[in-house]
Amino acid sequence: MMSDASSQKVRRKHPVLKVAGSFLVALAIAIIVLVFVWQWDWFVPLINRKASAALHRPVSIAHLHVSPGLRTSVTVDDLKISQPEGFEKEKADFASAKSLTVKVDVWRYLTGRGLFIPVIRMDTPRGEIISLMNGRNNYTFGDTSKDNQSASSSSTTTLPDLGEIDIQNADIHLVLAQLKTDMHVLVHTTPAQANQKGNVVVDLKGRYAQAPINGHIVGGALLSLTKPAEPYPIDGRIANGPTYVTLKGTVDDPLHFKGTKLALHFAGPDMSLLYGLTGVPVPHTPAYSITGNLGYSENAIRFQKFEGRMGSSDIGGDINVNPHLKPPFVEAALHSRSVDLADLGGFIGAKTGEAKKTAPPSKSVLPDQKINVPKLNAVNAHVTYHGDHIRNKDLPLDNIDTEFDVKDGAIDLKHLTFATGSGKISAAATLEPTKNEQFRTKFRLDISRLPLSQIMKATDTFKGEGTIGGHVTLTSTGNSVASLVANGDGGTTLVLDRGGDVTALLPDLLGLKLGSAVLSALGIPNRSRLECLVADMPLDSGILKTKSLLLQTETTRTTGTGTVNFHNDTLDYAVTTRSIHPQILSLPGAVHIFGPLSGPNILPGAELVGRVAASVGLGFLFPPAALIPTIQLGVGEGSACERAVREANTNPAAGIAPGGTTGGGASSVPHPSKAASSGKPAKRLTPAQVKKAWAQKTNPK
Template identity: 75%
Template sequence: MSSTRPRPASPSDGHATRPGKRHLILKTVGGVLGTLVAAIVILILVWQWDWFVPYIDRKGTAALHRPVSIAHLHVGLGFKTTVTVDDLKIGQPEGFEKEKDDFASAKAITVTVDVWRYLTGGGLSLPLIRADTPKGDIVSLLNGTNNYSFASSSDPSSQTSSSSTTTLPKLGKIEINDGDIRLALAKLKTDMHVLIHTEEPKNGDDGHLVIDLKGRYAQAPITGHIVGGALLGLTDATHPYPIDGRLANGPTYVTLRGTVDDPIHFQGTNLALHFAGPDMALLYPLTGVPIPQTPAYSVTGNLAYSDRAIRFQKFEGHMGSSDIGGDINVDPHQKPIFVEAALHSHSVDLADLGGFIGAQPGEAKKAEPASARVLPDKKINVPKLNAANVHLTYHGDHIRNKNWPLDNIDAELNVRDGAIDLKHLTFATGTGTISANATLEPTKNEQFHTRFRLDVSRLPLSRIMTSKDMFQGEGTIGGHVTLTSTGNSVATLVENGDGGTTLVLDRGGDVTALLPDLLGLKLGSAVLSALGIPDRSKLECLVADLPLKDGIVHTNSMLLQTGTTRTMGTGTVNFHKDTLDYAVTTRSIGPQILSLPGAVHIFGSMKSPTILPGAELLGRVAASVGLGIVFPPAALIPTIQLGVGKGSACEKAILEANEHPAAGIAPGKTTGAGPSSVPHPAQARSGTQPAGKAAKTPHHRLSPAEVRKVWEKKSNPK
């Protein structure tokens, strides 16, 4: 029996070679994996995020149109990934290369992103934003160009769609360390620094945002310190955001304290705003609201905000020696801005309101340089009038003023596109009123087309006389003033104007006290002396009807009557040259014999006129200036009755001036050729020369030089 032995496996047998191949494959894969792991380890060991720096610089430069660079990029990967850039610099745009500082820079910017929350659909969340030493350089030039405007996308539709779907990320902790932003705004004449930093939470609060200001704003030094809640609180509408700030711009001081429910939209405000300073006009750079010059002031009120207006409500305080209060609403969305103000005072000194009519308010007028003009020549400020449209109402319950002791004041004013419409400005005083209305429409050459009217009714003279110790009487004033003109100051408006003045004064008391007050002490005393009106004469009536034509006042009628005399005058007042050329004459009333000087010529500068009295000049001066006066009772009596009441002494005086002319000379007739032809008052009464039959003398207008020559001849006979 034979045995068989198994045959050895052949190398070509597949089953015999399978383990070897497996080993080889495993060895190869292991080598690849080892190489990959080694490469990863090496990559991790040598990896630098700075490799992305050139890419970031290029993308940033292209997006901002300014050179952008960062020194280093750090990324801490994880479910909450932290990204930090070091030494961020954003250069100035084209045209601002000469600026010594970068447009923006920071020592480091760090942002933490909650990646897991974003991937799971929770939205973008930034648990930390930190800026170390951020700086900015904001510049605007006089020509309007600036370095902070960025070019917008060329596709407006993409802008609209992106902005409409963009939502704010959920913010966490925000830190700003040593921030410094420079503002150099040429048009505002401003160069200031805004210093910003955040404070860590303490005593259970959420921290604070602190802003300090220093530099110059609107050419004046500015300092400020503002403390707000945590920056995160700006987006939290469920908790009021606290604000506590103070600001000093030159001599103006502002404080703001309180809370805002929704600071992003500035709604739900509970803020107390306080302003104080030497002049409200200085508030214009801070508020954008033009205000005339005022004396020193201090006011406090509530600041509120809505979609349409900023409101300064229920404010109270003082302005000079007057109290002031009310509400001011500003709509900044209109161009120009619209301001609605309802103001009131319980007790007001008119001197404090001087700035509202172009004068210096309060005591400031003492420092105003003397004007060469008789009337104020201060120009109306057209640019500031164009800065806002305004509707203003004002009421003062009681007026305190030693020169004009009026009872109250009530006014309404509109300003629109630079045009002023004074609806009314009314003063009450005793039994009378003073009321004015006016419109001023700007022209292209910074002047105003003007229409003005002033009405005076039953105004007690005793209430407006300054020399109260000397003045005794219960006179009443009535009349009106009208003016249509073009100009940019009171002086130019009058010298270019047409209109007139009609004035009636009934029973004005002691003329000796009255005229010096009306004309000025020196001039009034000189006129009284020249007219020869007896001392302590009681004024029965003063009537003046004076048309204005092209800046020159003419005389329709002029009458001053006392118990014993009647004075009439005629002439002109030239506001182009601030000169006057006037002649007046005084006659006796009744049979008494008075020694009167006759005609008086007043001429020359209105500030220092020449007065030439003398009986010998009577014929010449009277004829030269047309001393005969025609009184039109039919035209004047309605004004007299409206102004001082029917049956007044003035009404009677005008009628008598026509029916019973003084000294036998009827109004409208000229005097004789010389003193010898002028009848004595007793002769006139006895019928020696019938009334109205005075000798006629041809009119020959003497120049001031000729009048002076005649007077010198009389004063210095050879």
Template identity: 75%
Template sequence: MGILAILIVILILVWQWDWFVPYINRKASAALHRPVSIAHLHVRPGLKTTVTVDGLKVSQPQGFEKEKDDFASARAITVTVDIWRYLTGSGLSLPLIRVDAPRGDIVSLINGTNNYTFDTASQTSAQNSQTSGTPLPKLGKLEINDGDIRLALAKLKTDMHVLIHTEAPRNGDDGHLVIDLKGRYAQAPITGHIVGGALLGLADATHPYPIDGRLANGPTYVTLRGTVDDPMHFQGTNLALHFAGPDMSLLYPLTGVPIPQTPPYSVTGNLAYSNRAIRFQKFEGHMGSSDIGGDINVDPHQKPIFVEAALHSHSVDLADLGGFIGAKPGENTKSEPASSRVLPDRKINVPKLNAANIHLTYHGDHIRNKNWPLDNIDTELEVRDGAIDLKHLTFATGTGTISATAGLEPAQDEQFRTRFRMEVARLPLSRIMTSKDMFQGNGTIGGHVTLKSTGNSVATLVENGDGGATLVLDHGGDVTALLPDLLGLKLGSAVLSALGIPGRSKLECLVADLPLRSGIVHTNSMLLQTGNTRTMGTGTVNFHKDTLDYAITTRSVGPQILSLPGAVHIFGAMKSPTVMPGAELIGRVAAAVGLGIVFPPAALIPTIQLGVGRGSACEKAILEANEHPAAGITPGKTTGPGPASVPHTPPGANKHVSSSQHHLTPKQVRKAWKEKSNPK
């Protein structure tokens, strides 16, 4: 017994807990599948036993040996265990957990390989232990001193440090958790300072957990203040979230929600979480010179995430919404570099179509922009699996409306399969002309435009497209003021001069029914009628070459004798076409040019009634043009055989074929003008 007592005394005198270090290193390395080592192990036994590990190092896994820092390390980790509480069956209690100088090096490569995914077996056993029903230990004081975790995530273009420490209680509080950020996130510099309640408060659902943080990522500034009742489940939130910056599209790395480019903005709202969705509610602020507000709900559990936004503005400048249609917000198109194309050939930029599924509604009460003759805006939009469905985009303008629907589906080579339809109803002409500071009148515009195509700009969509336009202008006011503004001062004035329309003539009606086939606009009907004249046209507009080839003729409406020229030929580049007027052509050729111009069909009357109302001058003009043609010959009278210069109707052909089949071709018109201007 004496010898045994002496041996026990000697063992106590020479005992070192470090004898267990190799065993711990071996077991930990096997469990984590990467080298683990501790320098020293200290144990202070008692009813509350304290265990301290010094010099903990967890090395990088295979494939990350080139990293200069360990995967994880700590100068010391101290844990106190209440042994008596555990032995009496009251459960596991940890009165103290203290971590000194923890370090981490979290790395993810561009190919998706990372150093923080552990072996599947280890994950499975950890999950099983979490779901086995074992109660969580009761935690006491938690301390983190001088923590520094590096995050290097290649796909997010991020390399930043997360600095963590806890502050001791003061002024009666429970202490604070403090997190600082520095480095680069999404290629932009990032700084942040977040102060929360005590670390233990994260698991305490009986007391609201305070949060006060600010974050700057490049030029984007974010603040978050308030409390969360249950921070582990982010429920019972009372948080004010504020965003400010030069462009909302820069929020994508922070929020995961794709937003088009916007002008500078500042918005503040309430952040909440309920029914599996993160909600940014009742936010208000400004975007450019427009006010903006509404609710945004994000369901991050769907793949891709689902975003539902209901937005509104009391006063909106449409230039601020340019990013939503692929333009730069607030940009002045006059400052764009000159293009050789007539239509805009800038690529439509719809960013990150596949990043989220979106349902968006937006209403602007008042449009504030002198360049847009519009009163308000209302729209509904869906993005699903990369395809855009514009359910409606409606503008009110005076007594009329402009409404459009569209669909864009991604195709190859950044192209879009596109469908588009626009309806114009009872649009006051005075609103358009007033916006240009050129004209005031009581005319009304109506009609529709359709397009089905594939392309990536307005120019390519039109040149590849099929569809057409049917537009009606009723009681348009002074023609000499209207046409130069619609066609351009130079061309409009030249056309008026060539047609011989008397000055200050009042436009009674303008009808254009123009089908688009494979990028070439044809003419079903073209009618311009004043009080004394009726002008009709035929020809084509080629958007592949940006050229036009058109023949126009003017005739008297009434019995009065007017000195009117013959057909006018407009051809060449659309930006600078040639207008070739001349004296009246002789004989049947003149009749063919004059009467071969297509009369507006009576089938257009329903469109006219919808667009500008019943009983309009255009409705009357079409009926009169069909029943009482200007030259006294109905279109059907010109379908018989004629001279060689007029296309001949084959024997047995349908005698009711439209006169449009007997137009002079542009080539024949040019030949006739050449012969007239160069007589032998």
């Protein structure tokens, strides 16, 4: 039998057990009831508050669904992220989605095998991305400096392992004022099929860089983005206005863009239109079609071994862009096997490509296309270019070689060289930007041993030999070739040392297309052998004056006086031709050339008119007497050419004496930043020395 003490002890424990049992029953009942009445939506207000604080804009979800387990699934319905402060007037939300589902492998994470997200599913996501003209946007979250720091450190962060990514009916609307863009990016994924993974499909519609854009891009499954061992395929086609771009190939590591095997093709009417797509400014060009290999390294995006056509020229080379620098740095090594200089006109401001079609007619005879300062500031660049063979009907040069830098909006033309038979034409220049988008410019052109036969090839009329040498200098401020010349100081000094055919030479040298009518009016016979040419013409505030203009053939001597005004592109010139030897049937005298450079007027001077009138009058009275006014006794061979050459060497308008540029000596082009602005005159020769040297040149044995 149980003792009384024992029985009392049992009786004391019984109420405790009874209370504990009641608690457990109540807890079980509460759990069962909670299971039936539990709603994850109770957490919705908390989630809305936390998300709104984190994103600095109102965030709301309508419902929250959670399926706990080893693979926990979380779904939110009717996700809405409103516009931030300053963009409240926008009708659409910053972002929204009918539903967003994420599954997480909890067990794998707890066992230390990393984060695995087997499913991400988005149904009808929408986005409204806006950037205003003043630079403000709705997609910057919080402190941008912190964002930049986190972005730089995120490059070393390991991304989670992804499984299926399902996006349906995504529509991202981009409105970017500075890029003049209003376009929709439509995205959806295709399901995986037997032995074939799904794809992500992106379509572009709207306007980009003020031009219509249509694009269709197909990529591999999104989960492949995190698997470098699996090459990620890309096949895209984009039409931006008249510009057409295709990209096809694979990328081994898409997130870091490594191991690229991509063929990139550009085609369009004008390379300058690529600026909106690439951010790299290119001058106006004729129609082009180019294909090359797109690659990527840690420091540069590379467009390598590209080949194609630009106008009637071929073009190829390599372009490397370092996008990490501000501004980006572009290094281009370009070449052509055969080039037409007209295709390169955009690099000096001439209108080519679309610019030539859309630009109003120019009133200037010189290129007046303005240099775009903001575009120049968009990149720094080092460019080299070599053309093996030049095709040009007016000046059949041999080849072209150039190198220039663009840094902080300044242009440094190290050299631009044309080979011309035994001679060359070389230019160097610096253009420093000013506050009002002008350029302080120093320019120098050297002409060394330029064979006259090279100039005259296009006319098929040349007989004889001759070489030209000299210099052109310019110091100015402007923003186009036309404005630089109109505002400039400097000069031109050219000398010809041996003969040639003058039929088409004079108009070419003056830059005027006056035709054979002018030559006939000057009294210069066709196919005359040119013995001497001196052009020494200073440029003073945009007005080209004449210190000396002498052209002497075997039968005539022509001199010129007057000015060419580049402010209004007009000229006022008088050219006089005299016979060297006594001649009959010659009507000498001044010919006035005046008016616009594009179409000047040509009138005979008073002496020529008087001689013609006298000849006609005497012809009525006594026909043989009509020959009297046409008899010219001649000026004699004299020393006019000697004096002109001596003066050109002693005090040249260009500031640099011709020196040996017309003979055996080579002419180099000191860089404008290293050369004196005025140059040093050649050593003064005595008249006898000049006469002797010139006689040897003009009368070779």
